[in-house]
Amino acid sequence: MHPAPSVILFTALSGLGFGMLASLGLGNPDVTGLSAFIFFALAFALTIGGLLASVFHLGNPKNAIKAFSQWRSSWLSREGILSVLALSIMGIYAIGAIFLGVRWHVLGATGAILSVATVFTTSMIYTQLKSIPRWNHWNTPVLFLSLTIAGGALMTGQVRCAIAALIIAGVIQIVTWYMGDRRFAARASTIGTATGLGDIGQVRMFEPPHTGTNYLLSEMVYVVGRKHGQKLRVIALGLMVVLPVILLCLSQDHFTGAIAVISHLIGVFVSRWLFFAQAEHVVGLYYGQR
Amino acid sequence: MTSLGTESKVQLGLVIDLDTCVGCHACVIACKGWNTENYGTALSDMDAYGEKPSGTFLNRVHSYEVQPDTGAAQTVHFPKSCLHCTDAPCVTVCPTGASYKRAEDGIVLVNEDACMGCGLCAWACPYGARELDKAAGVMKKCTLCVDRIYNENLPEEDREPACVRTCPAGARHFGDLADEDSAVSKLVSERGGMDLMPELGTRPVNKYLPPRPKDTGEEIDILAPLLAPVATEASGFLGWLDRTLEKI
Ligand code: SF4
Ligand code: SF4
Ligand code: SF4
Numbered sequence: 001m002h003p004a005p006s007v008i009l010f011t012a013l014s015g016l017g018f019g020m021l022a023s024l025g026l027g028n029p030d031v032t033g034l035s036a037f038i039f040f041a042l043a044f045a046l047t048i049g050g051l052l053a054s055v056f057h058l059g060n061p062k063n064a065i066k067a068f069s070q071w072r073s074s075w076l077s078r079e080g081i082l083s084v085l086a087l088s089i090m091g092i093y094a095i096g097a098i099f100l101g102v103r104w105h106v107l108g109a110t111g112a113i114l115s116v117a118t119v120f121t122t123s124m125i126y127t128q129l130k131s132i133p134r135w136n137h138w139n140t141p142v143l144f145l146s147l148t149i150a151g152g153a154l155m156t157g158q159v160r161c162a163i164a165a166l167i168i169a170g171v172i173q174i175v176t177w178y179m180g181d182r183r184f185a186a187r188a189s190t191i192g193t194a195t196g197l198g199d200i201g202q203v204r205m206f207e208p209p210h211t212g213t214n215y216l217l218s219e220m221v222y223v224v225g226r227k228h229g230q231k232l233r234v235i236a237l238g239l240m241v242v243l244p245v246i247l248l249c250l251s252q253d254h255f256t257g258a259i260a261v262i263s264h265l266i267g268v269f270v271s272r273w274l275f276f277a278q279a280e281h282v283v284g285l286y287y288g289q290r
Numbered sequence: 291m292t293s294l295g296t297e298s299k300v301q302l303g304l305v306i307d308l309d310t311c312v313g314c315h316a317c318v319i320a321c322k323g324w325n326t327e328n329y330g331t332a333l334s335d336m337d338a339y340g341e342k343p344s345g346t347f348l349n350r351v352h353s354y355e356v357q358p359d360t361g362a363a364q365t366v367h368f369p370k371s372c373l374h375c376t377d378a379p380c381v382t383v384c385p386t387g388a389s390y391k392r393a394e395d396g397i398v399l400v401n402e403d404a405c406m407g408c409g410l411c412a413w414a415c416p417y418g419a420r421e422l423d424k425a426a427g428v429m430k431k432c433t434l435c436v437d438r439i440y441n442e443n444l445p446e447e448d449r450e451p452a453c454v455r456t457c458p459a460g461a462r463h464f465g466d467l468a469d470e471d472s473a474v475s476k477l478v479s480e481r482g483g484m485d486l487m488p489e490l491g492t493r494p495v496n497k498y499l500p501p502r503p504k505d506t507g508e509e510i511d512i513l514a515p516l517l518a519p520v521a522t523e524a525s526g527f528l529g530w531l532d533r534t535l536e537k538i
Contacts, residue, residue, distance in 0.1 A: 061407075207352070
């Protein structure tokens with residue numbers, strides 16, 4: 001799948017932002033006044049920035065408002081509704097914490113649950129697609145949620161929690177890669193089943209339907225950079241998990257914390273790039289590719 | 291509404307004969323010609339006369355080579371457009387309600403006035419049957435020529451999809467696949483019509499008729515008996531010449 005920068009930014013930033021909101025909603029750290037303002041401003045900037053980036057991905061954004069209508073069947077619609085709900089409730093909670101110096105616990109807990117639920121719906125947009133076997137598995141939501149929790153703990157300075165959550169997220173990431181590499185074969189879709197000609201013999205593409213490229217090839221048969229996959233995985237894991245964990249173990253001042261956060265964020269970007277670039281859509285079979 | 295309601299009693303679709311298709315691409319052109327000036331926005335082309343032309347098409351013809359275990363390989367031309375799936379994954383993922391499957395005849399359509407161009411339905415389709423138009427930013431797909439098949443302004447013989455109407459080889463058939471007695475359903479049962487990627491559970495309405503098995507018996511040459519030499523042993527002067535030359 002084409003790793004569009006808008007979608008990578010959207011999923012990575014909003015995932016981190018909602019993780020922060022969830023942590024803040026549960027009172028970690030228990031802040032009010034100016035320091036609460038700084039935490040909430042950062043969290044809202046990440047989530048809203050991410051959501052705005054996703055709008056750039058649309059071909060016809062003027063109809064975006066209609067995306068709230070199909071929550072009965074569509075995960076994308078559910079995500080839209082939950083994100084607005086989570087942000088509104090956390091907004092009210094933030095006003096209380098910043099200006100009135102009070103923490104409304106029930107409201108905060110509700111906002112935290114909604115924030116995590118929003119990330120779950122984001123992950124389900126990908127998980128539901130049978131046409132992309134790598135994503136079509138429970139480990140997609142588990143990975144997204146574990147990264148959100150780890151990122152949220154890291155961003156809100158919950159050091160011990162962050163170290164544990166980062167290690168867990170790293171393990172889940174490795175398991176996801178390992179299992180994901182085997183999923184396309186397990187789905188058993190081949191050029192033979194795609195064309196129905198497999199019963200006759202070996203099928204091979206003789207001529208593509210068009211000489212140039214098209215939407216299908218650029219969007220769904222993106223193969224550029226796959227050969228660097230293993231190296232990029234090592235880089236992603238190193239920046240996302242290993243380096244932040246080492247830094248947090250060594251020292252806990254603000255500067256080290258900031259480096260750990262930046263490293264984690266870049267690592268998540270690389271991991272998300274791979275999430276898209278390594279995902280093979282079955283339509284590639286019609287073009288003799290994966 | 292992008293939930294799939296109860297299954298419609300009529301399931302209009304295409305039956306494509308892979309034995310007959312000659313890969314002429316006439317259906318591709320007829321489809322683009324009709325649909326660029328009818329239902330919804332035009333099917334745009336990008337850089338049409340430049341170095342890297344590309345464009346939106348609702349029907350495309352691939353060509354494959356199939357090599358059986360024994361015998362010669364065969365070439366199969368393979369037209370592909372929306373299969374109007376019964377369990378259409380492209381419909382349920384749509385957040386805006388733009389994608390829907392019609393209750394009355396099972397045609398899967400996009401309401402372009404509601405589409406926000408997110409592309410998720412194209413991701414959900416295993417068959418590459420949906421293309422986001424670069425110029426209009428909305429999703430395009432085969433409409434089964436919904437604006438022809440019921441169109442009383444057209445002569446009766448033209449009330450079928452443009453691709454079916456134009457196919458010079460008669461490789462494309464249109465009809466109700468939910469009706470067991472329809473011509474298309476009979477064709478499907480006679481010729482072993484098949485689903486594409488049945489393992490994905492989309493239950494396509496469109497069916498493909500596999501190429502008929504190639505002859506495997508001995509080659510029959512109808513002219514051979516007429517050309518067989520009449521005399522096997524030469525006699526007379528030629529016989530003498532033959533024997534004499536043999537001895538030298
Ligand atoms: S072929 Fe693709 S676009 Fe057409 S109904 Fe099936 S899933 Fe949807
Ligand atoms: S591109 Fe349009 S039709 Fe397709 S899922 Fe998005 S809004 Fe629906
Ligand atoms: S017009 Fe008919 S013969 Fe020509 S490519 Fe299309 S289906 Fe095949």
